[in-house]
Amino acid sequence: MKKIYIVVVLATLGLMQKTNAQDVQFGAKAGLNISNFSGGDADRNSLIGFHVGFISEIPLSEKFSLQPELLYSRQGSEAQDVVKVKVDYLAIPIMAKYYLAKDFSLEVGPQFSFLVNDKGEYIDSDLPDEDTDASSIDIGANVGLGYNLNSNMFVQARYNFGISTVAENPDIKNSVVQVSLGYKF
Secondary structure, rough: OOHHHHHHHHHHHHHHHHOOOOOOEEEEEEEEEEEEOOOOOEEEEEEEEEEEEEEEEEEEEOOEEEEEEEEEEEEEEOOOEEEEEEEEEEEEEEEEEEEOOOOOEEEEEEEEEEEEEEEEEEEOOOOOOOOOOOOOOEEEEEEEEEEOOOEEEEEEEEEEEEOOOOOOOOOEEEEEEEEEEEEEO
């Protein structure tokens, strides 16, 4: 796992050497998460959460750029109207952006997430909240669209599907739809 992180960091640093530092943009974004767990046969409902964090956009050519992000993301699921499982992550998506038109981009890339907090909240019960024993690292893949409203404001819609498991019995993975509004400084 450490090898993957080292390769990602070295690749990002190598690509940054090819771009002019004046062209790199920094910004912040926040938005809505609609999350659920996939896998297993339990009856689950989506959970509404949020994400907030920082982005940078590194142009590599006129139509292609790299957008690393650092996000705090609340995800989870509601299981059988009994318990809400909330998992909070520090997420690091690394998005490759291809501009299909001047302000409209297609985005794809991996996401590495590190568990910050996890708890199960029982619905309509006096039972105390409890740890879920979720995996401390989550790896996912993202695909989405972005649109620059003007030179500073942008919107994004993204789907994150889990590659690694959140829980092992049954194999449960994250599934998250994100809608974001952001501002580039």
